[in-house]
Amino acid sequence: MTATSAPLxxxxxxxxxxxxxxxxLDGEQVAAYAAASGxxxxxxxxxxxxxxxGLPGTIVHGMLIMxxxxxxxxxxxxxxxxxxxxxxxxxxxxxxxxxxIEGRVAKIETEAPLRLIVRLMVRDGAGTPICxxxxxxxx
Amino acid sequence: MTDWQPVADVDFExxxxxxxxxAAALAGKPAAVASEPAQRVPATFAFTVLSRPExxxxxxxxxxxxxxxxxxxxxxxEYFAPLLxxxxxRAVIDWHQVPERADRIVVRARLQDTDGAEVQxxxxxxxLFENRRDHExxxxx
Numbered sequence: 001m002t003a004t005s006a007p008l009x010x011x012x013x014x015x016x017x018x019x020x021x022x023x024x025l026d027g028e029q030v031a032a033y034a035a036a037s038g039x040x041x042x043x044x045x046x047x048x049x050x051x052x053x054g055l056p057g058t059i060v061h062g063m064l065i066m067x068x069x070x071x072x073x074x075x076x077x078x079x080x081x082x083x084x085x086x087x088x089x090x091x092x093x094x095x096x097x098x099x100x101i102e103g104r105v106a107k108i109e110t111e112a113p114l115r116l117i118v119r120l121m122v123r124d125g126a127g128t129p130i131c132x133x134x135x136x137x138x139x
Numbered sequence: 140m141t142d143w144q145p146v147a148d149v150d151f152e153x154x155x156x157x158x159x160x161x162a163a164a165l166a167g168k169p170a171a172v173a174s175e176p177a178q179r180v181p182a183t184f185a186f187t188v189l190s191r192p193e194x195x196x197x198x199x200x201x202x203x204x205x206x207x208x209x210x211x212x213x214x215x216x217e218y219f220a221p222l223l224x225x226x227x228x229r230a231v232i233d234w235h236q237v238p239e240r241a242d243r244i245v246v247r248a249r250l251q252d253t254d255g256a257e258v259q260x261x262x263x264x265x266x267l268f269e270n271r272r273d274h275e276x277x278x279x280x
Contacts, residue, residue: 025167032164036157038190043208053208053268062211063186067165070182082182086215 008077008139010114017103017118020072024098025060033064044095059092065099065131069120072101073135080137083115087133091124098125106134114139143247146232147193151250153180155224161187180222185259186214188230188248197234198265201244207267212243220258228252242267 034040039061042049050058066087073080093099100123107117115138122131158177161184163169188194202209222228229251237243243266250259 022167029164029167032160036161036164037187039187040190041209043210063183063214064165066214067181067183071166082218084215084217085182086213088213089211 010108010111010139011105011116013105013108015105017072017076017105020068020075020101020103022068022099022101024096025064025093027058027095030058030060030064030095033061033067037061037063039063055092056094058095060095060097062087062089062131065089065093065122066133068099068101068122069133069135072103072120073118073137076103077137077139080139082135082137084136085133086135087120087122087131089131091128091130093124093130099123099130100125100127109136141235143233143235146197146234146246147191148229148231149188149191149193151185151188151228151230153177153184153222153224153226153228157187158184158224177224180224182216182218185216185222185230185248185250185261186263188232188250189246189263194232194246198244198246201234202267205242205267205269207242207269210266210268211263212266213264215262217260218258219260220252220256222250222259226252228258229255237264242269 030044034045043053043055044058044061047057069085101120103118103120105116106119109115109117118135118137120133121129124130155177158180162181165181198209230248232248234244234246246263246265248261249257252258
């Protein structure tokens with residue numbers, strides 16, 4: 001006998017995604033991301049260089065933050081098909097800071113196949129928005 | 140009409156070990172996890188093509204002209220087909236100045252499979268950020 005799972009219900013407009021938490025993006029993770037991505041911009045890795053650029057200290061790569069979108073989406077619907085993702089970075093996140101990704105279904109573009117627009121908001125540990133974005137996903 | 144300027148055409152590979160290291164770094168997992176085979180290429184992996192020396196040379200040159208640093212302001216991805224682990228693609232990269240914003244550029248990368256079909260497109264909006272320690276404002280990312 002083959003077990004089959006029932007399809008997940010079609011989400012309603014406004015339906016929230018589970019909040020996705022990252023406790024801290026610390027220096028070790030930022031360094032690992034720099035090595036894996038090839039983005040060794042010193043504003044992410046070198047306190048002096050970051051200050052020389054006018055920052056209070058090193059900041060997390062924007063793409064390390066955006067890279068969490070996929071985990072947030074797959075934490076909600078593991079098999080979703082991501083068709084687009086976009087974001088705008090509003091504020092820097094200091095290395096060591098945590099973040100919280102909130103999302104909600106903003107629009108149902110098509111019902112067959114089911115295709116949704118999901119709005120995403122990333123807040124730092126203090127609750128301040130640091131980037132906003134959206135994704136078009138197929139389910 | 141946008142005046143795209145060529146940056147580079149480069150080979151882009153999704154070697155399993157590179158993809159696994161990238162996925163582990165995103166997830167904050169130990170490096171040992173990166174030795175596990177990659178099941179799926181992360182959605183943002185293709186951005187790494189902008190860190191290639193051929194690309195950085197052009198972008199850093201644009202920043203150097205203004206005594207600025209590159210600061211990532213916004214990012215878009217469009218996916219036409221999934222990137223597959225251990226596959227080879229061609230990336231065509233170009234850029235343009237944002238109209239009426241001398242300190243802002245858009246860099247685009249279009250990834251094609253071996254048949255020339257476009258599989259993914261990404262656009263990065265980048266600020267050429269001049270040191271403004273004596274002024275208000277700070278880079279975003």
